[in-house]
Amino acid sequence: xxxxxxxxxxxxxxxxxxxxxxxxxxxxxxxxxxxxxxxxxxxxxxxxxxxxxxxxxxxxxxxxxxxxxxxxxxxxxxxxxxxxxxxxxxxxxxxxxxxxxxxxxxxxxxxxxxx
Amino acid sequence: xxxxxxxxxxxxxxxxxxxxxxxxxxxxxxxxxxxxxxxxxxxxxxxxxxxxxxxxxxxxxxxxxxxxxxxxxxxxxxxxxxxxxxxxxxxxxxxxxxxxxxxxxxxxxxx
Numbered sequence: 514x515x516x517x518x519x520x521x522x523x524x525x526x527x528x529x530x531x532x533x534x535x536x537x538x539x540x541x542x543x544x545x546x547x548x549x550x551x552x553x554x555x556x557x558x559x560x561x562x563x564x565x566x567x568x569x570x571x572x573x574x575x576x577x578x579x580x581x582x583x584x585x586x587x588x589x590x591x592x593x594x595x596x597x598x599x600x601x602x603x604x605x606x607x608x609x610x611x612x613x614x615x616x617x618x619x620x621x622x623x624x625x626x627x628x
Numbered sequence: 629x630x631x632x633x634x635x636x637x638x639x640x641x642x643x644x645x646x647x648x649x650x651x652x653x654x655x656x657x658x659x660x661x662x663x664x665x666x667x668x669x670x671x672x673x674x675x676x677x678x679x680x681x682x683x684x685x686x687x688x689x690x691x692x693x694x695x696x697x698x699x700x701x702x703x704x705x706x707x708x709x710x711x712x713x714x715x716x717x718x719x720x721x722x723x724x725x726x727x728x729x730x731x732x733x734x735x736x737x738x739x
Contacts, residue, residue, distance in 0.1 A: 555731035569726060604671060619671035
């Protein structure tokens with residue numbers, strides 16, 4: 514595709530519900546990253562995928578957060594039993610092969626609001 | 629201790645002036661350095677990357693890197709109102725894949 518796409522663009526949910534956020538990286542990019550950005554804050558690293566494996570899950574805030582990637586392409590970030598503090602913009606980025614010296618291309622983000 | 633530090637600003641400069649944005653990092657082994665621009669409500673987009681000590685120029689933008697001082701900066705010459713945004717400094721760590729982002733500096737260019 515032309516760029517990184519994410520869906521949904523906006524999500525409003527009730528506290529305690531589960532949500533799934535989707536990321537479709539640039540075709541051919543093997544590395545995929547999830548970040549969280551709260552209002553007026555910087556980017557908080559959540560998880561990184563190289564292919565379908567996740568060498569670094571250290572940024573996941575709690576065991577309510579999980580992510581998977583299938584076919585070396587699409588990734589899903591799942592938040593179970595959402596809490597109000599989960600409200601943020603969730604950004605996905607991809608890069609060619611994830612060697613840390615590359616440009617990351619960001620998707621438009623999913624704006625999550627937990628009521 | 630934060631790994632990548634930036635002054636949150638806001639930094640306000642008049643149109644046509646030089647805007648200077650600064651960033652320090654803690655990992656002495658860092659090898660890759662990036663400046664991203666983020667407009668309000670939008671996603672970050674890359675402006676510059678720099679890997680070696682010294683200056684790198686691209687149009688109105690100049691990135692400067694000093695590894696000994698663990699310091700990277702971005703200069704914007706002839707600042708325009710359209711440059712008003714948050715500028716994120718990002719550093720590639722020695723682990724090879726993880727990029728650490730600073731909290732960003734908000735820049736306002738007054739017409």
